[in-house]
Amino acid sequence: MARVRNSNGRRGGGGGGGGGRGGKGKGKWKMPVSVVRKQQAAMANVDQVTGAKIPKSFVFSRGKISPTLRHLQQDIRKVMLPYTALKLKEKKRNNLKDFLNVAGPLGVTHFVILSNPKSSPHLRFAKSPQGPTYTFQIKEYALASDIANSQKRPRCPPEIFKSPPLIVLSGFVGVEEPFKSLVEYFRYIVPIVDPATVKLSTCQRILLLQFDKEKEIINFRHYSIKLQPVGVTRKIRKLMQNNQVPDLRDLKDVSDYVTKAGYGSESEADDEAATVSLASDIDKLNRASKKSAVRLQEIGPRMTLHLVKVESGLCSGVVLYPEPVAKDGVEEKGKEIEEDIEGQEDEDLMESEDGSEDESEE
Amino acid sequence: MAASPQSQSLAAAAAGRNPPHKRRAGGKGNPGHSKKLKRSDEPVRRSSKPSDKFLKLLRKRARDYNSDDDEPLSESEEVSCSEDESAVGFARFEQGCRAFRVAFSKIMAKKLPDDPLGPVLSAHKKLVAAKLAEDAGDHKPKGDSRKEKRMAAEKGHVIPANHLDSKEKDLIKVATQGVVRLFNAVSKSQNSRKGLSPSSSKDAKVLAKERKQTFLMELNKSSNQSQKGQASSNFSEHISKDKEETGWAPLRDTYMLGSKLKDWDKMQVSDVANEQSATLLDDSSDEE
Numbered sequence: 055m056a057r058v059r060n061s062n063g064r065r066g067g068g069g070g071g072g073g074g075r076g077g078k079g080k081g082k083w084k085m086p087v088s089v090v091r092k093q094q095a096a097m098a099n100v101d102q103v104t105g106a107k108i109p110k111s112f113v114f115s116r117g118k119i120s121p122t123l124r125h126l127q128q129d130i131r132k133v134m135l136p137y138t139a140l141k142l143k144e145k146k147r148n149n150l151k152d153f154l155n156v157a158g159p160l161g162v163t164h165f166v167i168l169s170n171p172k173s174s175p176h177l178r179f180a181k182s183p184q185g186p187t188y189t190f191q192i193k194e195y196a197l198a199s200d201i202a203n204s205q206k207r208p209r210c211p212p213e214i215f216k217s218p219p220l221i222v223l224s225g226f227v228g229v230e231e232p233f234k235s236l237v238e239y240f241r242y243i244v245p246i247v248d249p250a251t252v253k254l255s256t257c258q259r260i261l262l263l264q265f266d267k268e269k270e271i272i273n274f275r276h277y278s279i280k281l282q283p284v285g286v287t288r289k290i291r292k293l294m295q296n297n298q299v300p301d302l303r304d305l306k307d308v309s310d311y312v313t314k315a316g317y318g319s320e321s322e323a324d325d326e327a328a329t330v331s332l333a334s335d336i337d338k339l340n341r342a343s344k345k346s347a348v349r350l351q352e353i354g355p356r357m358t359l360h361l362v363k364v365e366s367g368l369c370s371g372v373v374l375y376p377e378p379v380a381k382d383g384v385e386e387k388g389k390e391i392e393e394d395i396e397g398q399e400d401e402d403l404m405e406s407e408d409g410s411e412d413e414s415e416e
Numbered sequence: 417m418a419a420s421p422q423s424q425s426l427a428a429a430a431a432g433r434n435p436p437h438k439r440r441a442g443g444k445g446n447p448g449h450s451k452k453l454k455r456s457d458e459p460v461r462r463s464s465k466p467s468d469k470f471l472k473l474l475r476k477r478a479r480d481y482n483s484d485d486d487e488p489l490s491e492s493e494e495v496s497c498s499e500d501e502s503a504v505g506f507a508r509f510e511q512g513c514r515a516f517r518v519a520f521s522k523i524m525a526k527k528l529p530d531d532p533l534g535p536v537l538s539a540h541k542k543l544v545a546a547k548l549a550e551d552a553g554d555h556k557p558k559g560d561s562r563k564e565k566r567m568a569a570e571k572g573h574v575i576p577a578n579h580l581d582s583k584e585k586d587l588i589k590v591a592t593q594g595v596v597r598l599f600n601a602v603s604k605s606q607n608s609r610k611g612l613s614p615s616s617s618k619d620a621k622v623l624a625k626e627r628k629q630t631f632l633m634e635l636n637k638s639s640n641q642s643q644k645g646q647a648s649s650n651f652s653e654h655i656s657k658d659k660e661e662t663g664w665a666p667l668r669d670t671y672m673l674g675s676k677l678k679d680w681d682k683m684q685v686s687d688v689a690n691e692q693s694a695t696l697l698d699d700s701s702d703e704e
Contacts, residue, residue: 120569173568194574204576222594247598249605250627257598262591275587279595328592333603348595350588356576 099161103251109242110137111164112153112182114144119170122197126175127168129198129355133261133276134166135215137245150369157182164243165368177359178369179239185367186374188236190359193271198354210353214278217256218244225265232364232375233265255336260350274357277350281336284329284345287312294339604634 101108113131115123131140144153153165167178175195180187202208221244226237240263247257262275282291289311293300305311328348332340340346364375580588605627 122570122573173571175572192572194572196574196576200575204578220595220598222591224590224594249598249602249631252602254599254602257595260591260595262587262594264587264590273587275591277588277591328596330596330599331603332599333606348592348599350591350595352584352588 095159095161101245103248106246106248107163108137108161108245109164110160110162111166111243112142112157112162113138113166113168114142114153115168115170116150117169117171119168119175123168123170123175125197125199126195126355126357130166130168130177132198132215133219133259133355134243135218137218154182154368167369176362177357179243180368181239182368185365185369185371186235186239187363187365187367187369187371188232188239188361189363189365190272191362192357193360194356194358196354196356198276201352201354201356205351208353209278209280209351214258214353217258219259219261219276220244220247220257220279222260222262223265224262225267229265229267232361235364236361254332254334259353270360272359272361274355274359276353276355278353280349280351281330281332281340281346282349283339283341284347286339289314291339601631601634605631 099108099110100106111134113127113134115127119127128140131138131142156162157165163182165178165180165182167180169176169178175192177190177192178187179190198210202210221240223237223240226233229237244261258279260277260279262273262277264273264275265271266273289300300311302308302311305314329345330348331345332342335342336346361375363373366372366374
């Protein structure tokens with residue numbers, strides 16, 4: 055069995071447990087433990103404010119993958135935080151069925167599976183109980199650490215991973231069927247944002263999936279959102295942020311501190327398109343009903359994905375894309391259905407098929 | 417003739433010197449006597465036992481040898497000769513050795529070609545060359561395979577450039593647009609109902625109406641305004657679905673009753689499975 059630590063499930067269950075204990079204290083009626091547990095589990099999977107079901111995900115790998123890909127896997131887990139198992143441990147003998155069995159009770163709805171068949175990395179996005187499965191080939195990728203290394207001032211505070219990312223799907227307007235369902239899939243991979251109740255301070259990250267129609271690739275980017283008040287100089291901003299007494303040694307007057315232009319990047323003209331008026335206070339600087347500029351900084355990972363296959367089941371079932379040739383279609387269907395999700399051998403077989411499909415497509 | 421008796425006597429002297437050692441060690445009967453002693457014993461025992469006969473034989477051999485020409489000097493003889501310093505023997509040795517010395521000095525004076533193998537005897541040379549070639553052949557594929565393995569493991573891994581190129585900038589722009597749209601929608605929806613409290617039923621009705629209208633309007637407006645309008649984010653999804661309901665979720669009638677929860681799961685599955693181009697509720701509001 056896969057050893058799974060799902061801290062969110064436990065934390066979410068705490069609230070439900072409180073209610074159960076309250077009833078016990080009065081001594082009128084004792085709720086059976088199993089019922090309490092079930093309730094807790096149900097509560098953990100539902101958003102307390104909007105009542106929507108929270109999608110949870112597993113990110114794991116199949117087969118042998120290189121250390122770099124293992125880093126990528128961890129990066130993808132961080133993208134999927136907080137509703138994913140960051141420290142999910144998988145063993146060689148764990149097969150897909152194990153994950154499936156664990157996923158049910160934990161309320162895991164999405165699988166992200168990394169594999170490396172024929173040493174070309176593939177990423178599969180799947181819905182947990184019944185599919186569908188979207189298989190992508192990772193054409194290019196860069197780890198979060200690579201991106202942090204490429205930046206002068208990487209910004210990645212750990213707090214931003216406490217709330218789920220926003221998803222922006224771009225370039226999917228008027229696309230054909232496999233991508234249409236893909237849009238639906240990606241829309242539900244993170245909790246739905248309700249504009250009426252959402253707290254703006256929880257919008258800290260954004261996941262961009264941009265579809266390039268000509269090359270048929272999807273650009274996967276992950277940014278952190280930073281808000282800066284418009285019309286406030288850098289020095290004042292820093293003064294507010296740092297909570298420290300500023301260094302005034304070299305100044306003759308206090309006003310110099312404000313008026314003297316710093317060497318900072320004041321030249322960054324605030325783009326009118328990137329300014330928003332906030333509905334509520336976010337922090338000390340970004341107050342409600344004040345203009346703020348939206349700044350995005352990439353935190354990685356960065357991936358370029360190419361859709362190679364869509365299956366109706368969970369890593370099995372009828373191949374919906376690329377559409378099988380009519381002659382081979384019957385055979386293919388039979389084979390696909392026969393093939394269960396049981397063993398590692400099957401897994402390998404499927405992966406090799408992925409590869410062949412890939413070649414035929416190109 | 418004269419050299420051989422000298423050497424014999426020397427050997428005899430050596431034989432005579434050593435046995436007492438051995439006898440002493442044996443007499444003590446010390447089982448733990450040192451290895452060093454034991455090792456020195458070995459040759460002694462051999463030389464001492466056949467003393468008379470062996471000496472005679474040696475003497476005879478020496479005589480035979482000396483009767484021959486001096487040319488082929490065996491090494492053992494040479495060593496023994498060099499050891500003894502008597503004048504006569506030395507002279508003889510000198511004479512016999514001259515040829516050897518000349519040859520040796522000639523070899524040493526010879527300029528060596530720039531051979532990587534260095535000064536090696538010709539027979540050996542072939543062997544060494546073959547061995548070296550074999551080693552090189554062994555090493556090279558090892559490194560190559562390792563390199564290939566590494567390349568395969570790193571396939572697709574691209575280290576990003578230090579600067580943002582135009583493509584990345586465009587992507588950031590698109591993402592920013594999406595964030596701005598979300599924030600604007602949020603601020604519109606949250607500002608409009610600031611004065612109303614969802615707890616009173618009258619306000620709740622108004623609120624529900626307002627949310628529905630302003631929200632749909634806002635979305636239409638924003639999508640019309642931005643003709644590019646590529647960014648469609650997930651926030652708009654929720655609006656069309658539960659616009660009728662307000663307030664805290666557990667207070668609602670439909671809380672966790674499941675129709676909605678089942679819906680979003682099933683819709684997709686059936687959608688994909690049948691491969692129908694079923695338009696979902698929110699498609700119209702979201703895509704232009």
